[in-house]
Amino acid sequence: MQEGCTVNLTVKYIARKWTMLILLELYKGEGHVRRFSELKSCLGEITQKVLSARLRELEKEGLIENRVDKTTFPVKSEYILTESGLEIINIIKDMKRWALKWKISNIECGCQDCSQCVL
Template identity: 65%
Template structure:
């Protein structure tokens, strides 16, 4: 059955708009951690609602953990990639390698690690 296909089940949440870019932005943070406001600033065009929804989905899938610091105002929410979330970075690198080989000529991108990408 198609519904039981591992790829099909995984693609359902990984291919939602912004999901892989959120994971990549978390990876770029120190300790693979970023605050909600940092994520929003690094992803032009994402709405607060969509970012919140995607982070909740990633947390439910075990790819991200959330830590809330209520001792300060405003309350700070930090998100960190789990070991499982870090594993997806290899998939992102694979997508990048495929794109550079077959679809996109981008020498600066090819010469950078995604963790330090500023493109």
């Protein structure tokens, strides 16, 4: 493996702030779909600009797809997990299993009810 290898690059953008949160929000959505504005409000502190940038990135990498419905009143822009994206979610789930096994005492997780986390 090298720096620049696909695995390396993938891990790198997954690790960027907001990326996993966005993937998870899509995963939670009905049919793994969410609108731009839904994501915006779910994620709270994220700015439009950053959200837009992350979505572009994930789209470019093929983890999500963008479906724009121009027939509706204000434009409706939906994002949906692709098959590839769903498989990444599974890998993230493996990471969670690992974390629960080896890092039980984690404070942030400890504060939350892990059963509420979809992962």
